[in-house]
Structures are given as C-alpha cells and as structure tokens.
Amino acid sequence: MALKTILHLSDLPNLDHVPEIYSTCFSKGLDLNRASSFRIPKFMVIGHRGHGMNILQSSDSRMKAIKENSILSFNSAAKFPLDFIEFDVQVTKDDCPVIFHDDFILTEENGTIFEKKVTELCLAEFLCYGPQKETGKEGKCLYRKTKDGKFVKWNVETDDSLCTLQDAFQKVEPSLGFNIELKFDDSAVYQQDHLLHILQVILQVVFEFARDRPIIFSTFQPDAAQLVRKLQNNYPVYFLTEGGASIYYDVRRNSLGEAMKVCLEGGLQGIVSEIKGVFKDPGAVPKIKDSNLSLLTYGKLNNVPEAVHMQYLMGIDGVIVDFVEEISQTVDDMIKPAKEMTREGKGESEANSKLQFSQKELSFLLKLIPELIQF
Template structure:
C-alpha cells in the first residue's frame, strides 16, 4: 500500500464512474491469510482532502500516520511524507478537532517538531508483540518517548494495559492522555473497567452499542444518558467514548471487576 501512487490507490474498490469496476480489494491477516475486503457498505476510496471537505466540521479526525513495520526510514523521507500530510491538514482542517497518531517512533517525534497546533499520540501495542525497535515494545518505553519528545499522549492496545495496570498511574502523573484500542474495547465490561482505572478514552468499533451498555452500568446523573453535557457518556470525535460520572463502588464490586481482567485477556 505504501508503494502505490495516488492514481493506483484510487483504482481499487468501487469506482465513481458508473459502470466502471475497480481492482479487487483484499486484506492480509497477521497469519498470512488473504481475505476478501468485507464492509457493510462499499464506497469509493477518497483522499485526505476530500475527507476534510465532505465530512461535517464537528467530527474530529484521528489522523493515523501509517508506515511499514519492516522498513527503516531515512529522516528526509519521513519529513517529505509528513509535510505532504500537514499541508492538507493546515489548509482544510480549519477548526476541526484533530490528533495525529503513529506506531512509527521517529514519525511521532518529527510530526511534533514540524507543528505544534495539534496533539501527537504515540501508538503502541504495549508489549503484546515484540519489534526490533525497543521503543515499540512496552508502555514504559512509550512513556519515555513521550516525555523526551513533548508528545501529548499514548494510544495502547488494551491488553497491554490490562497486563500492566500499574503503568496507568505513571502515565497520568506525567500529565499525558491515555487512550486504548483493541477487540476488548467491544466488550462493555472491559470499557467500564478502564473508566475505573482512569483511562481517558477508548477507540471502539461499536460506538453507539458500547456507549449505551456502559451508561447502563452506571446510575444516570440526568435524564440525558448519552450525548449531552450533563449525561453520563459522550461520544466525542474520532469514535472516542468518555464516561463522565464518578460512581462509588463497594469492596465486593471492586473485587469482582478486578477478577474480571484475567478473563478479559483470554478473549
């Protein structure tokens, strides 16, 4: 994908011209299997500029800067790619909420140096997989990278957080924002557990379903349970769920929730 030109990229999938068929979209699993690209509704691929123009301005974007895990990039190449992205963002984002995120440590450092308008988050799987670049292999390394390079936060695979819950307080004490992603974030109990741990937000596939399920676990503070300033939960831009109330729990309830973590890690 990173070797495609723009015209080649746009030639895949559904096409805008009536009657014209694009090249088939396939995806490769971590195990190496090739699968059909399956979505609920097909739509032609678009550029970042078109996304800014056509999506309503109140919707925030998490601009994930993707690079090949197996390539060692030279700094001049990273700068060239990042400047091309930043040019579009500065021209078309206007007042839209934006964050940048990337698994590539050098790209995270550079995009922070190239601009100070938008927050930069370092993506990590929290040690669930091991890479040659040690900066990618733990939440402690992610924290170190953020502090040394003035990044604003971390986005971690939730399993990495559940396996190392003690690091959450270290991240929060460092005034960094902590978000999570992963299949477990489609389990309401896992999201609820993160609320108790003080995690700032979750990236989920089933935004509406998870929002409602978590809201039902906490007694409402108003009739507007989802979406309003006084409600329990608010769906923010970029599919982030933020639970707003601060419930009180008995020792038995807390014990049950912490016992739930090992079961969640088996999912």
C-alpha cells in the same frame, strides 16, 4: 537508521508552506491554541476506521457491514454520539495523503494474486481499486489476506470507493474529530529526510483543510511521533503502542513504560495502547496520569461493554471501538447518571461515587485482570 535527535524548526528544510502556529479549537469549546494545553473533556468514544474495521472471516455481520476507512464509513459513524473517528493515512508515490490501513493493496490478475505497496502507487493507480465514483466505471477487485494466510475478496454489505485525506476533510461531518494515524511500515527503515517529507505532505493538507475540526495525531513510529510534534504546535500527538503484546527490535515499542519515555522526551500529549497491555499492567495507569499524559486504548476488548466500563472507572480517557452504536450507548449510559445527579445539585463528586466500585472491589479487580489476560 532511525531518527535519534530532536530537530529544531530552523534546521528543517522546505517548511515554507507549513504554518508554525495554526490556531484551532474543539467544537465543544476546548481550547487547542497550544497542543501542550490539550485536555480530554470527558470519556471519549472514537470510531475505529470510522464505523468499525472489517474482519472478512468474522461470523459477526457488524465486521463486514461497511467498507472501513471510507467516506461512507465515516459519515455512518457520525450518526452516533462519537467524539472522533480514527483512520490510517499513507502517502502515495506522487505525494498525496490517502486513507488505507494495509501496507499492501492486493488484487487478482489472470487468476494470480498480486500485492502492490500503497506508497509505491501514484494516486490514480490507488483510486482504481474497488468501487469507482464514475458511473459505469468498474474498479479492480480488492482482496485481503487473513491471519492464516488465505486470500479473500474484500466483500462487505455496503461498499465504497477509496479516498484521500482531503476527501475526508471536505466530505465528512465537520463537527466530528479526526484521530489521524500516521501509518508506516513496521518492516521498513525510514531515513530522516524521507520521514520528514512524508509528514510535511500530510501536514500541508491538514493545515489547508482542517478549519475548526478537532485533530489528534497518532503513530506507532516513535521517531515520527516526536517529529510531527516538533513540526507543529497546534494538535496533540499520541504515541501508539501494543503495550508488550508484541516485541519489536525498537525497544521503545515494547511496553507502557517505554511509551511514557517517548512521550515525555518528545513533549507528546498522550498514549494510545492496546487494552490488553493496560489490563496486563494496570499499575501503569496512575503513573501515566501523574505524568500529565492522556491515555486512550484500542483492541477487540473495547467492543465489550463491561471492559469499557472498567476503563472508565480506572480513569482511562477514552476508547477506540468497532461497535460504535453499542459502545457509544454504553458510554452514554455510564455518564448520564453523573450528569443527572449533578444537575439535581448533589455535586459531581457524589454523582461519580454512585458509579464506582468500592476501593476494595476495584483493587481486587485490578489484581485479577492481569491473570485473565493472555497475550
């Protein structure tokens, strides 16, 4: 049964090793002593799974350049003017938080493809897939399932070994923020105690190794989102939603309006929506902002510079992108004119006005976009 009640810290078992308050701050000076005071300082660019996700059947070489969710991918992304990288965290059977997107690991044995659930593997089993850190040691070949049901070898131009959450904290450029997606299986039903245990295991690693690194938690699992917010008051928690692109049994996942309710009821700091959901319902943006919630987006359209620029004008707070080099440059070009004009003494409001469409043009575009977006 889904977790229905908001828990009090005094009701939660085994929290001895999870500090109630862990003070931190953004490297750029934003105070995060309390997550409730979190405010995004500017339009953020976040690298999706690091340098970008892998789509193995894509004709675009950028989608197969670097193994996603790897230390190499994270540090490659750090070379560009990003604020955060986003990655997916699951917990192994022996309680180690690891970074991997898919629910299952696919490999070939004796000509047959086998799938093994990541959360049912111990750490040693998980790490035996893909390239190995030890010289001369060969890992098991990784496969991936395409949307049309085919199995393809997970071949990329530059491969890297699988990694843990602790590895990321210790080996990734320390000024780069982490958007930690708490990954759960959409088809699974999580009991309260199990959900709590998973979050505690992840939080213990975060509190031990985060130091001053900026952190944002996000998850599609509404109960997990509200619970991780209840468990700690140090880092902001965002609720992930497809904004209606897919329909789920849990109605809280089916619209931006429902996402707002999850955030307001649980004291969360923001929403991360599929950009199609926002473009389909642009009127939700001012409602979200009026509720003092931040709004980030993800999705393929965020790899299109014009779509990113449109979001900047709409007041969206940031984008999760695959083409980190191109989009970070696009955002720099958008923001730079305002900065230059402000330095020249013309004032920020005047500088911003130079970047925007007229109110009539913007209104027209916001009415037109939902007609162009097809789910």
